[in-house]
Amino acid sequence: MTASVSAIGALWGIGVILVVLIVAFIIIYNGLVRLRVEVKNAWAQIDVQLKRRHDLIPNLVETVKGYAAHERGTLEEVIRARSQAVAATGVPERMKAEQQLSGALGRLMLLVEQYPDLKANQNFLALQEELTSTENKIGFARQFYNDTVMRYNTKIQTIPTNFVAAIGGFSQEAFFEVEEAAERQAPQVKF
């Protein structure tokens, strides 16, 4: 009699532990899925902003042409970099093309400094604001993406989430690195 009671007790015990484990698994799994979706969304945001920049460039080139048509080399460079960026596929290749586009745009903007008439043009000013804002948005979206990826990667590597991640097939995501060395190095100041 007592033996059967204890056996039932043990069965109950095992059952409770199993239920707790399953519930914990579901909660952790769902948390990981949510984070993975967040990473995807953050990446999509970068994508949206990069596309926006592509859309802005033809207009910008047209406006600059009206005042500085003989700066052919720089303008063509921007157009070429843009079409390369639009055509690029695969993350590393795209990053490279976008970096080149950023460089070309930077040179164009430096050049514009020499044309006071152009800088006073309302249309150009509006375009410049849009471009500045888009560049900012790309930067902020990248920052947010990296933050999210870091959270996700840390989760995947730490106990107990790592067990669930291994079973569920969650793998680490790559950071979006920038190649500009200047932006990476924080100046160290001592007073």
Next chain:
Amino acid sequence: MWDAIRSNQRKSMALIILMGVLLVLLGFVIGMSVDPQIGGAYGAIAAVGIWMVMCFVALTGGDQILLMSSNAHQIEKRDAPQLYNIVEEMTIAAGLPKMPAVYIVDDHIPNAFAVGRKPEKAAVAVTTGLLKRLNRDELQGVVGHEIGHIRNLDVRFMTIASVMLGSIILISDIFVRSVFYGGRVRSSRSSRSRDSGGGQLQAILLIVALLMAILAPICARLLYLACSRRREYLADASSARLTRYPEGLASALEKISGRMLGALKVSRALAPLYIVNPLQGRSVFSLFSTHPPTEKRIQILRSMAGGAGFLDYEKAYAKVWGERKRCIGAETLQSEGERIPIRAPIADIGNRQDAVKQAQEVGDLLGRILNFLLIPCACGVRIKIPPEFNRPEIVCPRCGRKHPLSEAQKLTELTDSPTGDPVVFQGQRTGWKSVQCSCGKNIQISPKFSGNSIRCSQCGQEIQVISK
């Protein structure tokens, strides 16, 4: 990074709970003084009931009431593209689920505020005066601060807290008035005390209740204000983190606080929602202010030397307020793995810089004639000290760094007899620059530095700085 805000939120939560305890206790004691047997429980329930009803009203209709009472109107992108873009940028940076609605208040006094109990249903409002006076970076700093409030759920939090404060004040007020003017409490008490025979106990309870009714509002207000100030610091830190450019918010605050001569028409209860306290001309720091002193906030932002992360803000906070003060919490700082570098400012109009330079040169010349001592501070300010000044040290008016005067004087005397070859640094002043002294020490020059020379802290040699 935002998970990490939790530790700060937990502290704020503790403050809220403390206020709640105060509210329940107040209700309980007042109830007891009316009826010692069952009054306590009813009193406590009534107090919580009042708070809940007020909370419900504030949380469901508060946003619209605030926006309407401050005469704000919603704008689209074409009305103010730059402001709209900046709000969009900060939304992306903070990873908010939805972009807040953008409102403009027609008022020449520069200020801004955020409403919304949920990040999904938030709004940011700025005054036309703010839009007119701030450049892009500064506006970004202000919007970053407001988005920080939204992201940290400050609006909901402060609404709950302020309603709690309001309930405590209301209940105490009613009770004190009824004791002194009504006499109804007294009569009901004396009729009951004959039955229970505990007249003395009730007299004591009445005195305790009166004391509570007088002290509770004061305590609650102190708790509330401490909470509010903590939230302001956190929003500043968030702004620096989001924009990656603390100087933007710092110079915006400088501009705003300098122009706060006329106060906005704002009711006292709404004050914590604004970026600078709209009720005070020049904010004097006391236990009774909703915002930390603006000068200190500017100082902290300007002292963020190495980066724009929470860690850097915490360090700067400790530098300004004293080594052992903390405002964010260790948990946040640990979770911030990566260093957040400060970005470069967006190029400003060239002519303005030239004008500043000219004015500086004239000032220098005058100073030299009058035999003033010139101390270039690392933040870019050149402090001019008259020869009659005889204190041991001087505090930089902009960043608050202390400069010992005796050493500075010694150093100027040293300049007359230079030792070794002079090192000359030439470069554009667009970002941080690094110079190597002949003794091998690396010296960093701030982009705001505008002196003609710096001195190596290791060997004392002067390095000429020539800007292109």
